[in-house]
Amino acid sequence: MIKFLAIFIQPLLLVGFFIYAILPFYLGKDVYVKTQGYDPRDFLRGNYVHLRYDFNDKKIKTDELTDIYAILEPNKDGIYETISINKTKPKVGVYISGKSNGYTQNFGVEKYFLPPEKALELQETLRDIDSNTTAIAHLKIFNGDARIIGVEILKQNNQK
Secondary structure, eight states, X not given: OHHHHHHHHHHHHHHHHHHHHHHXXXXXXXXXXXXXXXXXXXXXXXXXXXXXXXXXXXXXXXXXOEEEEEXXXXXXXXXXXXXXXXXXXXXXXXXXXXXXXXXXXXOSOSEEEOOHHHHHHHHHXXXXXXXXXXXXXXXXXXXXEEEEEEEEEEETTSOO
16 A cells, blocks of 8 residues: 555656646746846756846845745836845735845746757847847746746837
8 A cells, every 4th residue: 555655646746846837837927027147158057048137136134045035016117126025925916936045046037048049149139238228037927936938138119
């Protein structure tokens, strides 16, 4: 009986982890956030663009690894901005959960994996951004868990 339970529970756990990972794609709220980025080289992880958001720059004092929550609200253009970073989970509103160790903050949406050509193209575009251009990351957020859908480059008149 115990062997049967062990064999049955393992695939069930794998399916549960998979569902948890894709849940934000289907049930998440569409959130658009300004971003900046660069393309690091990593032979083990593949090609990706490292993105940085305004919630990465707002610091909160912590002495050890701590759960943190960035509360986001849309501005007049519909682009979400960070209102505050807290150690307590909000009961309402749009927020993204992350971890802080006092020096760095990670929210799980900093690495955007792409095919090599697209990663280099996005890196070049992000490097050449001027005051008339903005990079917008499209995120899906569900209960604080976020996934990157894409990154768009918008000109000042809001056209690609």
